Amino acid sequence: METILKEIGVETYLYLSALLFSIGVFGILLRRNAIIMFMSIEIMLNAVNLMLVAFSTFHQDASGQVFVFFSMAVAAAEVAVGLAILVSIFRNHGSIDIDNLKNLKG
Amino acid sequence: METGLVLLLLLAPFVGFLTNIFLGKQLGKNASGYLGTLAVIVSFIVTTMFFLQVSETKQPITVHLFDWIALDQFSVNFDILLDQLSLLWLMFVTGIGSLIHIYSISYMHDDENMHKFFGYLNLFIFFMITLVVGSNLLIMFIGWEGVGLCSYLLIGFWYKNQEYNDAAKKAFIMNRIGDLGFLVGIFIIGYVFNSLDFMTIKQAVIAGEASANLALLGVATLCLFIGAAGKSAQIPLYTWLPDAMAGPTPVSALIHAATMVTAGIFMITRLNFLFDLTPTVQDIIAVVGAVTSLVAASIGLVQNDIKKVLAYSTVSQLGLMFLALGLGAYEIAVFHVITHAFFKACLFLGSGSVIHALHGEQDMRRMGGLKGVMKITFFTFLIATLAISGIPPFAGFFSKDEILMVAFHENKALWVIAAIASIMTAFYMFRLLYLTFFKEFRGTEEQKHHLHESPALITFPLIVLGILSAVGGALSLPGNSWLNHYLQPIFAHKAHAEHHLDTTAYMLMGIAVVGALIGIGMAFSKYIKKGEVPVEDAQITGFAKTLYNKYYVDETYMAVIVKPIYALAKFSRDYIETGLSNVVFGFGNVTEELSMQGKKLQNGNIGFYLFAFVFGLCSVVFYLFFLR
Amino acid sequence: MAEILFYILASITLGTAFLTILSRNPIHSAIYLVICFFSIAGHYLLLNAQFLAIVHIIVYSGAIMILMLFTIMLMNLNKEDESHKSVASKIAATIAFCLVGIVLLAGLLKTKPVVESYFHSGEDFQSIKVLGQVLLNEYMVPFEFASVLLLVAMIGAVLISKKDKQKEA
Numbered sequence: 024m025e026t027i028l029k030e031i032g033v034e035t036y037l038y039l040s041a042l043l044f045s046i047g048v049f050g051i052l053l054r055r056n057a058i059i060m061f062m063s064i065e066i067m068l069n070a071v072n073l074m075l076v077a078f079s080t081f082h083q084d085a086s087g088q089v090f091v092f093f094s095m096a097v098a099a100a101e102v103a104v105g106l107a108i109l110v111s112i113f114r115n116h117g118s119i120d121i122d123n124l125k126n127l128k129g
Numbered sequence: 130m131e132t133g134l135v136l137l138l139l140l141a142p143f144v145g146f147l148t149n150i151f152l153g154k155q156l157g158k159n160a161s162g163y164l165g166t167l168a169v170i171v172s173f174i175v176t177t178m179f180f181l182q183v184s185e186t187k188q189p190i191t192v193h194l195f196d197w198i199a200l201d202q203f204s205v206n207f208d209i210l211l212d213q214l215s216l217l218w219l220m221f222v223t224g225i226g227s228l229i230h231i232y233s234i235s236y237m238h239d240d241e242n243m244h245k246f247f248g249y250l251n252l253f254i255f256f257m258i259t260l261v262v263g264s265n266l267l268i269m270f271i272g273w274e275g276v277g278l279c280s281y282l283l284i285g286f287w288y289k290n291q292e293y294n295d296a297a298k299k300a301f302i303m304n305r306i307g308d309l310g311f312l313v314g315i316f317i318i319g320y321v322f323n324s325l326d327f328m329t330i331k332q333a334v335i336a337g338e339a340s341a342n343l344a345l346l347g348v349a350t351l352c353l354f355i356g357a358a359g360k361s362a363q364i365p366l367y368t369w370l371p372d373a374m375a376g377p378t379p380v381s382a383l384i385h386a387a388t389m390v391t392a393g394i395f396m397i398t399r400l401n402f403l404f405d406l407t408p409t410v411q412d413i414i415a416v417v418g419a420v421t422s423l424v425a426a427s428i429g430l431v432q433n434d435i436k437k438v439l440a441y442s443t444v445s446q447l448g449l450m451f452l453a454l455g456l457g458a459y460e461i462a463v464f465h466v467i468t469h470a471f472f473k474a475c476l477f478l479g480s481g482s483v484i485h486a487l488h489g490e491q492d493m494r495r496m497g498g499l500k501g502v503m504k505i506t507f508f509t510f511l512i513a514t515l516a517i518s519g520i521p522p523f524a525g526f527f528s529k530d531e532i533l534m535v536a537f538h539e540n541k542a543l544w545v546i547a548a549i550a551s552i553m554t555a556f557y558m559f560r561l562l563y564l565t566f567f568k569e570f571r572g573t574e575e576q577k578h579h580l581h582e583s584p585a586l587i588t589f590p591l592i593v594l595g596i597l598s599a600v601g602g603a604l605s606l607p608g609n610s611w612l613n614h615y616l617q618p619i620f621a622h623k624a625h626a627e628h629h630l631d632t633t634a635y636m637l638m639g640i641a642v643v644g645a646l647i648g649i650g651m652a653f654s655k656y657i658k659k660g661e662v663p664v665e666d667a668q669i670t671g672f673a674k675t676l677y678n679k680y681y682v683d684e685t686y687m688a689v690i691v692k693p694i695y696a697l698a699k700f701s702r703d704y705i706e707t708g709l710s711n712v713v714f715g716f717g718n719v720t721e722e723l724s725m726q727g728k729k730l731q732n733g734n735i736g737f738y739l740f741a742f743v744f745g746l747c748s749v750v751f752y753l754f755f756l757r
Numbered sequence: 758m759a760e761i762l763f764y765i766l767a768s769i770t771l772g773t774a775f776l777t778i779l780s781r782n783p784i785h786s787a788i789y790l791v792i793c794f795f796s797i798a799g800h801y802l803l804l805n806a807q808f809l810a811i812v813h814i815i816v817y818s819g820a821i822m823i824l825m826l827f828t829i830m831l832m833n834l835n836k837e838d839e840s841h842k843s844v845a846s847k848i849a850a851t852i853a854f855c856l857v858g859i860v861l862l863a864g865l866l867k868t869k870p871v872v873e874s875y876f877h878s879g880e881d882f883q884s885i886k887v888l889g890q891v892l893l894n895e896y897m898v899p900f901e902f903a904s905v906l907l908l909v910a911m912i913g914a915v916l917i918s919k920k921d922k923q924k925e926a
Contacts, residue, residue, distance in 0.1 A: 046778065062790050062825065063778055095813070107914035754868075
C-alpha cells in the first residue's frame with residue numbers, strides 16, 4: 024500500500040477532500056434539522072482530516088497524523104457538547120428545526 | 130524626645146477626631162465629649178512645656194519629621210518649627226480650644242450628632258496646630274485649607290437647615306477666593322527664593338537677596354494679603370463671617386472669633402520680613418484694615434441678632450489688627466489678637482449661655498432682664514464688654530490703645546477712623562449688654578419660666594476667660610512690655626520703637642477712654658434711661674435701614690458678581706452647550722440610524738448566517754487564489 | 758490494484774456523503790454516515806496509516822455516531838417530519854455548493870506542491886511507536902490541553918443536559 028501515492032498522486036486526494044468538504048457545506052445549507060447539520064460538520068472535518076493524512080504520507084512526516092488526533096479530540100468534544108445543547112433545546116422548544124431558533128434576531 | 134512630644138502635640142487631636150468620627154456613636158455622648166476635650170488638653174499641656182522651655186532658652190525648636198518633596202533644585206521638608214510666635218499662638222489656640230471643648234460638652238449635650246461635633250472640633254484643632262507649627266508655607270497651606278474645611282463642616286453642622294448650608298457654602302467659596310491669592314503668593318515666593326522655608330527666606334531677605342525682585346515680591350505679598358483677607362474677613366471678602374454665625378455658638382467662639390480668623394494675621398506676622406520690603410502693600414493693608422474696622426462697626430450699631438453683633442464686632446477688631454500690621458507694628462497686632470481671643474471668646478460663650486437659657490432665641494429684642502437670673506454669665510460678659518470697649522484696666526484697653534497710638538504717629542487720618550470705630554464699638558457692645566441683661570424680660574412667658582443659670586461646665590470657661598479678659602493686658606504693659614521682648618527674635622527689624630510714656634501717650638490714652646465712655650454713655654441714655662427697644666424689621670427707616678441691611682453689600686455682590694456669572698452660565702448652557710450637544714447627539718443619531726439599518730442583517734435565521742459565511746469564505750479563497 | 762481500490766472507496770465516500778445529507782429520515786442519514794466513515798478509514802489504510810484508521814473507526818463510527826443515533830432516538834426523530842424548505846433556499850444551497858466546490862477545486866489546481874513528486878524513502882514515520890514519540894515529545898503540551906478539553910466537554914455536557922430541578926418544581 025505504500026506506493027498508492029506513486030500510482031494516483033496526492034492531487035487526487037485533494038480533489039476528493041475538496042468535494043467531500045463541499046458536500047458538507049451543501050448539507051449545512053440545505054437541511055434544517057440540526058442533527059443532520061451536525062453530521063455535515065463531521066463530514067467537513069473528515070474531509071480536512073483526509074487531506075492532512077494524505078499530506079502526512081506525501082511528506083513522510085508524522086505531524087500531520089498527530090494533527091488528526093487532535094482534530095478528532097476536538098470533534099468528540101464538540102459533538103458531546105453540541106448534542107447536549109440540542110437535547111436541551113429539544114426539551115425547551117419541542118423541535119430542533121433551526122428555523123424556529125430565532126432568538127438572535129437583532 | 131522632642132519628636133515624640135511634637136507628634137503627641139500634633140496627633141492627639143487627630144486621634145480624637147478619628148475616634149469620635151468612627152467610634153463616637155458607640156462611645157456615647159459623655160465619653161465622646163470628654164475624649165475630644167482630653168485630646169485638646171493633652172496638646173495644651175505639651176504646648177505649655179515647649180512654651181516654658183523656649184521662653185527660658187530663647188532658642189527655637191526645629192523638628193524634622195520627614196522629607197516631603199525632594200526635587201533636584203527645590204525641596205520641601207515636613208518640618209515643625211516651634212519658635213516664640215508659633216508657641217504663643219499654640220498657647221491660646223489649645224488653651225481657649227480646651228475651654229471651648231469643655232463648654233461644648235454641656236452646650237451640645239442635647240444634639241444627636243454630638244460625637245461628630247467633637248470630631249470636627251478636634252480636626253479643626255489639628256489643622257490649626259498644623260497651620261501654626263509648619264516650618265514652611267506649604268505646611269501652613271495644608272493647615273490653612275484644613276481649617277477652612279472644618280469651618281465649612283461646622284457652620285453647616287445643623288445641615289437640615291438650608292440657610293445654614295448656604296452660609297457654609299458662602300464661607301467656603303469666599304475663603305476659596307482668598308486661598309487662590311495665598312497659593313499664587315506661595316508660588317511667587319517659591320520662584321523668587323527657590324525655597325518655601327521661613328528660616329531660609331528670612332536669611333535670604335536679611336542677606337539682601339530679594340532686592341532685585343521687589344516688584345514681584347510686591348505682587349506676592351499682595352496675593353498673600355488677599356489670602357489673609359479671605360481667612361480673616363477683611364473688605365472685600367468679609368461677608369461670610371457674619372453668616373458663619375449659623376454654626377453652633379462654641380464654633381463661633383473658637384473658629385470665627387478666637388483662632389481661625391486670626392490665621393491671616395499669623396501668616397503676615399510670620400512673613401513680616403517680606404512685608405517690610407513692600408511698603409505699598411503695607412499701606413494697602415493699613416487702609417483696608419481701618420476701613421473694614423469702621424464699616425463693620427457701623428453695621429454692628431443696628432444689628433439685633435446677638436451673634437451678628439458679635440460677628441461684626443469681630444470683623445471690626447480684625448480690621449484694627451490689620452491696621453496695626455499695615456503700620457508695621459506686628460507685635461501690637463499679635464497682642465490684640467491675644468486679648469481679642471480672650472474677650473471675644475468670652476463674649477461668644479456668654480451669648481451662647483444666654484441662647485442656651487432661652488432655648489435658641491437669638492434676637493435681642495426678645496431678651497432683657499437676664500442680669501438677675503444669670504449672675505455668672507452677666508458678670509463675665511460685663512468684664513469682656515468693658516475689655517472690648519477699651520476701659521482700663523481691662524485687657525482690650527492696652528492693646529487697642531497701642532494700635533491707636535501707632536496709628537496716631539504714622540497717619541492721623543487712620544487714627545481718626547480707628548478712634549471712631551472704637552467709639553462705635555463701645556456703643557454697640559453696651560447696647561448689646563443693656564438689651565440683653567437689663568430692664569425687664571421681653572420674651573414669652575414660657576421662656577421666662579424656664580430661665581436659669583447655665584451649668585458649671587458652661588460657666589467655668591466663662592469665668593476663666595473673664596479673668597483672662599480682665600488681666601490679659603499685663604502681657605504688654607506700656608513702657609515695659611514682656612510680649613515685645615519675647616517676640617523680638619521673630620522680627621527682622623528692631624521691633625517697633627516702644628513709645629515712651631510721654632505727654633502725647635497719656636493724652637491719647639485719655640482721648641481713647643473718654644471716647645469709649647461717650648459711646649457707653651450714649652448707649653446708656655438710649656437704652657436704659659429712655660428704655661428704648663430696637664423697632665421691628667419692617668419699621669427700620671433711613672440710614673439705619675442701610676446699616677441694618679449691611680450697606681447692601683451682599684446684594685451688591687449678588688448683582689455685580691453672582692448674577693453675571695449666572696447669566697454667563699445660562700448663556701453657556703442654552704447656546705454653547707446645546708450647540709455642542711447637538712453635534713455630539715448628531716453623531717449618536719447617525720450611528721443609531723445606521724445601526725438600525727444594519728440590524729436588519731441580524732434576522733436570527735441561522736440558514737442565512739450560514740449562507741453569508743459560505744459566501745464570505747468563497748470570496749476570501751477566490752481573492753487569495755485568483756485575484757492576487 | 759490500489760488505484761481501483763481508491764476509486765471504489767472514493768465513490769462510496771462521496772455517494773454515502775450525498776445520501777447522508779439528502780435522505781429524509783435521520784436514522785438513514787446516520788447509517789449512511791457510518792458507511793462514509795468506514796470508507797474514509799479505508800482511505801487511511803490505503804495511505805498506510807493503520808493506527809489512525811483504527812482510531813477513526815473507534816471514535817467516529819463507534820462513539821460519535823452512536824451518540825448521534827441515541828440522540829435521534831431520544832428525540833423520536835425517526836419520522837420524516839421535517840418541513841420543506843423553500844425552493845429558493847434549495848437553489849441557493851445548490852449554487853453555494855457548486856461555488857464552494859469550484860472555488861476549492863480551482864484553488865487546489867492552481868497550487869504548486871512544495872515537493873514536486875512523491876518520493877518514498879522507506880523511513881518509518883507512521884507506526885504507533887513513532888506516532889507516540891512525536892505526540893508525547895513535540896506535541897506534549899497540546900496533548901495535555903486536549904485532555905483538559907475533553908474533561909471540560911464532559912462536565913459541560915452533563916451540566917447542560919441535566920434537568921433543571923427548580924424549573925420543574
